[in-house]
Amino acid sequence: MSESSVTPAVTPWQRVVGTGIALSLVVGVILLAFAWPSLTASPRGVPIGIVGEGPAAEQVTAAVGANADDAIELISYEDRDAAVAAVERREAYGAIVLPANPAAPGAAPEVLKATAGSAQVAGILDGLAARVQDQVDEQIRAQVEAMSAQTPGPVTIPRVKVTVTDLVPFAESDSTGAGLAVAMFPLVLGGVIGGVVLTLTVSGAVRRVVGVVVYAAAAGLVLAGVLQGWVGGLQGNFWANVLALALAVGAISSTVTGLTSLFGRVGTGLGAIVMVLFANPISAASVPVQFLLQPWGAIGQLLPPGAAGTLLRDLSYFPAADATGPWLLLSVWFVVGLALTSVDLSARRAAARRAVQITA
Template sequence: MSHQSGTPTHTPIGRVLGLSLALAAVLAVIVLAFSWPAVTAEPHDLPIAIAGPAEAVSAAEAAVDEQSPGAIAFREVDDRDAAVRAIETRDAYGAIVLGQEPEVLTSSASSLIVAQLLNTVAVQLEEGVNAQAAAAAAAAGAPTAPPHLDVPVTDVVPLADSDPRGTGLTAALFPLVLGGMIGGIAISVVVIGAMRRVTAVLVYSVVGGLALAGILQGWFGSLQGDYWLNSAGIALALAAIAAPITGFVALIGRAGIAVGPVVMLLFANPISAAALPKEFIPAPWGEVGQWFPPGAAATLMRELSYFPAADTTFPWLVLASWAVGGILLSIVGHFRTAGGAEPDAEAALEDARSEELAAA
């Protein structure tokens, strides 16, 4: 069969080169987005509680700051009990208790890498305390060296035996983000009608929350705490990711699908602080990540699992705001055109016409 006159038989070379360069640029952005937080990660202003005599506290703060400048922001508390409360409410990642019986408190459930950092601090503290004791004994002319003083390390909020390295809890976030994104995109493509999409997102989120909580908690043991709270948290996170996608599709058409891969996956997910504390991400991006669904979901699921005393108001509000915002966009898009017709509904009709013509 001969081609009609004037019909191009090949893609123009300019378009080929342009597409290749654009795809290479997208690849570079993806690599940069996912590798940048890990490559640039280093601790800064980690909140650590400290208790003890004023002179000892000042000396310990100076010694730690000399070893790791800017890594730790000490928060002075009254005693060991206050330090434990600060850890359990997630106001601090750990604590140093000074005095007659020095001790270092950690929380592997809050951050395993910070717990390891505090283990190093405990070793340095033990060396310093014994060196001071030996120097004082020598100055006093004591015939023998004082007994060696150990500085114990206590894990106040440990990880569960079913997830001793915390890898399950960390790994659970990516399927959650991917699930919310895929759900929003699939609903946008398959379901016609903004309000029907809202219904689909709500049903998908509730069922998905129940199913994922059952797998992650009941099967894998990655989540701890109350199953129904975990289910609600996952459901709200799915809705917070899926609803904005369907909302923007209702408002501007199929181009709104880009909200998922661009905003949620490439931008928000790398700065979510799911694998590292937000203090390891260059400022201000660690804090910025907590205002997006991936970061809020990561914080909420960790606190629901291990920190029942922590205030979870902020992550709940962030997730609810994104979910409600997406639903409102769908409502606006529904009434934006006469009769509630949406731009992508027209696109779907065009697709159907194209298929009929192709079949004919």
């Protein structure tokens, strides 16, 4: 029988059907991983400051409690300066500042917000400003009616307008904050791809460690050049952003290579899945941490994508915020990943198996 007459082997129908079903499940898992945080996002305990005391503060607190359904946690501050400092340190997303003397001419409440901290919370604060304005109008209307009943003739209606002050708006080059939000997925994907490619193309533990370090440094420079120098998605000190991006890419890449060192090719896939399908969706890059179901929001901040998103936002818009935590987390992930990569247990186990086979 000639070779041309040999019928090539075909895939069994069971395997074809099983592969199709398995792939559909994979697609479903991917969709669920990325859609679930957004679909379940809801504000819970968002810290908002309040300045003032007395009946006015009690009325605002009661109104917030009645309408917010535990979405807002009011934190009392001594004065406006203290509230502003808290917003700039990212300890609060905004504040309601009530006048010390409501009866003084021109005295009006003020609502502070930081759009760059969260556009969603800024929208909530705009709604709070409208409710406070309704309360002020109602109080003025009641006072005018009381005065009209006691004093005949025309009554002057005072004009009190609640002001809204955006303490930290987005930069003109990224007026909606889209550049900062969409940068996270390419950052995570780039870190994973770097780890996978270095795993497949570089042999030797030391060489792989050097490859991760060089890739992280170069990627940090390239990403900062694109995000800050070209599209304007990042603000602040350029070299600080370069270092933050390099640490983020290095932390993700070294995690992939480190897990490969521990578990072989299974570790490569595990690292990619954890970073892309788990860590990235709960990174709070597009919504505040308080919008995510707990404890997932808090867990996300302990992983490289979440720490990177927080650090880049701090560097761009909140220089007064304490960024020690994100810097430390990214550094620890990077160093631990490099340490695991340098050990290369998987290669050692493979070498031991080959030695046993040769001696046998």
